[in-house]
Amino acid sequence: MSEHPIHIKSKLPLVGTTIFTIMSALAVEHDAINLSQGYPDFSCKDALQDLVYKHIKAGHNQYAPMAGLPLLRRLLAEKVMKLYNFPLHPEHEVTITAGGTQAIYTAINAFVHRGDEVIIFEPAYDCYIPAILMAGGSPISVPLQYPDYSIDWNHVKKLITAKTKMIVINTPHNPSGKILGREDMKALEKITENTDIIVLSDEVYEHIVFDEASHESVWKHEKLAKRSLAVYSFGKSYHVTGWKMGYCMAPEYLMKEFRKVHQFLVFSVNTPFQHAIAEYLQQSDDYLELNQFYQEKRDFFLSAIKQSRFEILPSKGTYFQLLSYKKISEELDTDFAVRMTIEHKVASVPLSVFYKSKEDNKVLRFCFAKGKDTLEKAAEILSKI
């Protein structure tokens, strides 16, 4: 006899508590430095906080228009024009969402039908597969090639079938810190040419790219731009992950379908925060300083662990750094990450959790969106392991 009064059939039977929650709980329990969860431990700019307060007090507290505040959408379209030289119509091609996650879920569920295949690259950010499954689709995983996490486009090409509805790309890439180059985008453009495949481009780290490299947005590639939806997160660009604010951009014919789902998933998102971000965008383009800001953090962390036995895998973007521990231990990455948290008091995320196959290359992910003291203390410990 079940302990519950009714029998339910889970729509996501294999989904449990995420590793981020598990590692963070373990970090708290063992008083460990938490470099597992991907968010800053520092605050956003005072001016932005003040604007939120200002707009709440000004009475901007009722539903916003379904697609988002027109002013905010206009400013975002202008930003894409400035950065990527691509014209998007603010009225028909930009929608404000409750973070990148909602935009991804909405985009997948607006287009993927039962039986459709969606190509994703693994290791993959954890919300793609559940969103595909909820739409009744099948995730088709392509492994990024260890150790540089590059894409074998010939392999991708071989996996394309009549059922392929969508390809999800993510650059800069969580968890690897890899960025796609111009050649990758050209390969994607070629593979999708003369097909009905939609590209979903997760660009939430667009402003965190290092070493003078430039972000390859789909908007820089005219043919791709015509078949793509791109998602963004204010959480990443303004150190406010808890606000859960983001947006989606797409050509009108795709955005029309996106909004049909968006309308009934959330209808519209947080009004005073939309006003605040719109006003802030008019005052400041400090998102342009993020590359430098996070590159300094990455370099500080890397120089502090120079003497350690961990092997550094290149981080070209995002606020994540991968370290290989293969010279230290042969343990499973999940076991090693747990033991490191309990015994050495530094929490990280084992990379195998980002693979359906649980591929284990003895690699851990560390988040360096943390204050200098925290990074210094963590590095000191890592150097002794």
Ligand SMILES: Cc1ncc(COP(=O)(O)O)c(C=O)c1O
């Ligand atoms: C690659 C990637 N996409 C999307 C998201 C979700 O963004 P948001 O917090 O705005 O929902 C994250 C957050 O960590 C991410 O790393």
